[in-house]
Amino acid sequence: MKNRYCVEYSFAKVEDSLYQFHIPESETSLIRVGGREEAEINMEDLGFFDSSGGPFVEVGSKIYEGCNALTVTRIMIRGDGLFVEAE
Numbered sequence: 001m002k003n004r005y006c007v008e009y010s011f012a013k014v015e016d017s018l019y020q021f022h023i024p025e026s027e028t029s030l031i032r033v034g035g036r037e038e039a040e041i042n043m044e045d046l047g048f049f050d051s052s053g054g055p056f057v058e059v060g061s062k063i064y065e066g067c068n069a070l071t072v073t074r075i076m077i078r079g080d081g082l083f084v085e086a087e
């Protein structure tokens with residue numbers, strides 16, 4: 001998929017319901033994250049992320065594995081990247 005600046009991004013399947021967000025490093029200098037409503041920010045349980053140019057992804061958003069729409073149930077940042085759990 002492409003964001004509004006025509007930069008390719010993807011969600012690569014890592015495990016059964018775990019996907020890693022990929023976008024070229026030159027485009028990831030600005031990624032905004034936020035916690036869930038009325039909770040302290042926990043990098044293992046975020047409410048949303050928004051990379052420069054998109055996409056904006058929040059818990060409840062849809063991501064796609066081929067033609068299958070999956071609902072994001074959890075967003076997390078780990079040492080090796082940004083991940084979402086989706087069903």
